[in-house]
Amino acid sequence: MVDNELIYSNMTSSGLSGLSDIYGIGNDIEREVQKQKVHIRFQKTGPRSITIVEGLEDDLDIKRIARAFKKSFNCASSIHIDKAGNEVIKLQGNHLHDVRDWLIQQEIITQKEASDRIVIHGLL
Secondary structure (H helix, E strand, O other): OOOHHHHEOOHHHHOHHHHHHHOOOHHHHHHHHHOOOEEEEEEEEOOEEEEEEEOOOOOEOHHHHHHHHHHHHOOOEEEEEOOOOOEEEEEEOOOHHHHHHHHHHOOOOOHHHHHHHEEEEOOO
């Protein structure tokens, strides 16, 4: 099991908590950041397949999560930057439901939020 304290960065370093004190809008911004959807895609090219995970929060340590995926699923993992400048994790093989279950198990996304926040594209 991965230590959640190592995955999450300090949320107050983003400066969002200070906005709520001054303008009263920080909590709305924090809620919006937390409600970002995580897209898990399956892509097959010939005999090879990859799973793409995108939309994870900025306060998460993507490098640690990719390493944890690699160890948990016994596959190759890498981090890429998409056209919008966001970090994307690519895993070798079909791990659509494994990634979903891992995110819930590590409490990165709660069971209640999972149906709203996790979007699976590809094979079901």
